[in-house]
Amino acid sequence: MTARVEILASAQRALPKIAFRGASKIYGGSGRARNQTLALDSLDLDIAPAEIVTVLGPTGCGKSSTLNMIAGFEQPSTGTLTLDGQRIEGPGPDRAVVFQQPSLFPWLNVFDNVTLGVKCRGVPRETYSARAMHLLREVGLTGFERHYPYQLSGGMQQRVQIARALVSEPKVLLLDEPFGALDYQTRIQMQELLLRLWQEYRPTIFFITHDVSEAIFVADRVLVMTRRPGRVKLSVRVEADKPRTADFLSTPYFIDLQRELLHAVQEEVQASKQTAPPQAMAA
Numbered sequence: 001m002t003a004r005v006e007i008l009a010s011a012q013r014a015l016p017k018i019a020f021r022g023a024s025k026i027y028g029g030s031g032r033a034r035n036q037t038l039a040l041d042s043l044d045l046d047i048a049p050a051e052i053v054t055v056l057g058p059t060g061c062g063k064s065s066t067l068n069m070i071a072g073f074e075q076p077s078t079g080t081l082t083l084d085g086q087r088i089e090g091p092g093p094d095r096a097v098v099f100q101q102p103s104l105f106p107w108l109n110v111f112d113n114v115t116l117g118v119k120c121r122g123v124p125r126e127t128y129s130a131r132a133m134h135l136l137r138e139v140g141l142t143g144f145e146r147h148y149p150y151q152l153s154g155g156m157q158q159r160v161q162i163a164r165a166l167v168s169e170p171k172v173l174l175l176d177e178p179f180g181a182l183d184y185q186t187r188i189q190m191q192e193l194l195l196r197l198w199q200e201y202r203p204t205i206f207f208i209t210h211d212v213s214e215a216i217f218v219a220d221r222v223l224v225m226t227r228r229p230g231r232v233k234l235s236v237r238v239e240a241d242k243p244r245t246a247d248f249l250s251t252p253y254f255i256d257l258q259r260e261l262l263h264a265v266q267e268e269v270q271a272s273k274q275t276a277p278p279q280a281m282a283a
């Protein structure tokens with residue numbers, strides 16, 4: 001490692017964008033322990049500014065809970081979670097979320113769906129309009145500005161969601177299986193698009209996926225979470241320059257990493273089948 005890279009790496013370690021410290025998440029806090037679910041157990045995780053972290057793990061291991069805490073929709077039950085050193089108290093315009101199912105307003109056209117949030121925040125029309133048109137071009141939807149969601153395919157609606165998430169230039173982009181419902185070709189296109197947009201805006205990205213190949217393709221670092229209660233089982237850096245093209249998918253490096261991660265996920269999926277149901281948290 002060169003001296004410069006070392007200095008950069010240590011600066012990033014010193015100033016994480018997002019930091020979990022002993023963060024646990026318990027649902028169902030009515031006081032009756034048998035109704036509680038320990039979703040996350042004492043999570044320690046640092047995410048550096050502009051880092052792209054992808055997350056794999058069995059269903060129910062706490063991936064969405066982790067994302068929802070960064071979004072500010074949920075609070076850790078114990079421990080801390082900070083953004084730029086400040087405790088996350090709730091949602092904010094510095095973070096944008098994209099879910100698997102497009103959640104567009106059916107009565108608004110594409111342009112209005114993309115710009116509603118920034119408009120409500122008082123951003124001048126000239127500013128957000130130019131940004132929206134640029135993003136719609138980037139996501140391949142020029143000419144569809146006046147179309148309504150019902151006139152678009154699922155992939156197109158998802159691209160509108162991405163444009164909407166980025167129009168406010170959020171510092172943090174949170175993606176919860178955003179391409180899960182799309183066909184293979186569209187998914188690859190979306191992954192390439194995401195890397196192109198990252199190149200332009202450099203947001204910090206926390207990206208949940210169940211697709212190991214997708215997790216490697218877009219990531220600086222892939223996390224594999226354990227079965228519930230979720231912890232980080234594996235954290236692997238992807239040593240490949242960005243932007244990446246589909247050729248990366250067939251390199252021996254990619255294939256070896258894919259095998260290693262698939263194995264780690266499978267181990268947890270198998271083990272989770274033997275885990276007690278959520279209600280069985282110790283009293």
Ligand SMILES: Nc1ncnc2c1ncn2[C@@H]1O[C@H](COP(=O)(O)OP(=O)(O)O)[C@@H](O)[C@H]1O
Pocket residue numbers: 027028037038039057058059060061062063064065066228278
């Ligand atoms: N709002 C909630 N209330 C109660 N339990 C929840 C809630 N959200 C998630 N859980 C439980 O927490 C665990 C982790 O859920 P989640 O974070 O959605 O996992 P993942 O996204 O990895 O599938 C699961 O057992 C789930 O049933």
Ligand SMILES: [Mg+2]
Pocket residue numbers: 063064065176
């Ligand atoms: Mg989930």
